[in-house]
Amino acid sequence: MKPLTEQEIRSAFVNCTKGEAKRLSVPRDLADRPWGDLDFLGWRDPQAPDRAYLVLASGESPVAIQLRSSDAGSWQTRRSMCSLCMTVHTGGVSLLVAPKSGKAGQQGNSVGAYMCSDLACSLYVRGKKDAGVGSRLRESLTLEQQIERTVANLVAFIAKVTV
Numbered sequence: 001m002k003p004l005t006e007q008e009i010r011s012a013f014v015n016c017t018k019g020e021a022k023r024l025s026v027p028r029d030l031a032d033r034p035w036g037d038l039d040f041l042g043w044r045d046p047q048a049p050d051r052a053y054l055v056l057a058s059g060e061s062p063v064a065i066q067l068r069s070s071d072a073g074s075w076q077t078r079r080s081m082c083s084l085c086m087t088v089h090t091g092g093v094s095l096l097v098a099p100k101s102g103k104a105g106q107q108g109n110s111v112g113a114y115m116c117s118d119l120a121c122s123l124y125v126r127g128k129k130d131a132g133v134g135s136r137l138r139e140s141l142t143l144e145q146q147i148e149r150t151v152a153n154l155v156a157f158i159a160k161v162t163v
Contacts, residue, residue, distance in 0.1 A: 001038040001057050006030065009041070009055055012064035014162055015101040024053065024066065037126055039151050042119025052096055052119060056154055065161050067096040069117075083113045084153045085121035085146075086139075089131050092117050098161045111160040125150055 006026045013021040025045045027033070033041065045051040055064040080093035097112035099105040116124065116131075123129035124136065125146050139146065 001035050001040065003033070003035045004030065004041060004055060004057060004062060008062060009064060012055055012062040014063055014065060014158075015099050015105055016066050020066070021064075024051075034123070034128070037122055037128055039122045039125075039147060040154055042121070044117075044119065054119065054154070054158075056151075056158060058151065058155065063158055063162075065098045065158060067098045070095040070097065070112075080114060082116045082121060082124075084115055084157070085125050085150045086137065087116060087121065087124040087131050088135050088137065089116065092131060098157075100160075101162045111157070113157050121150055121154075122147075 009026055010021045010024075013024075016024075025047055027043050040057070041055040043053055045053070050069045052067040052069060053064060054067065055062050079088055079090050081088050082093055093114050094117040095112050096115050097110045100109045100111065115121070120129050124131055126143065127136070141149065
């Protein structure tokens with residue numbers, strides 16, 4: 001993924017108003033991110049831990065979505081699998097819900113998916129971050145195919161948000 005600027009990130013949001021995009025918390029360490037190992041940029045808002053953001057830079061311009069995590073529940077202590085990267089975590093997967101873009105979002109419609117709570121899917125797939133014993137299942141897919149699957153899963157989720 002190519003490095004993105006704060007302005008590129010803010011202007012890429014498709015499921016919030018321009019005012020919300022202007023006020024949201026963008027990571028201060030953009031220059032220090034491992035861009036070469038990222039398929040998308042994901043972060044949690046340090047001032048509002050129930051908020052998360054994803055930016056996918058595929059195609060002509062990046063697309064960003066805002067997410068909210070569900071209330072903490074007893075399921076968080078169970079082993080769960082991220083629907084994007086297929087990494088298994090014990091307590092490290094959250095249900096993240098995105099308001100749909102446009103009129104559907106204004107009417108309160110949303111879509112959700114179980115994702116790595118820290119949104120570090122790209123690093124888990126590449127083995128740059130460890131989620132613990134048994135977190136990455138043995139697969140016959142190559143690393144490139146696993147990366148393609150992760151991106152395809154995110155593209156499909158974003159398509160549900162923007163349709």
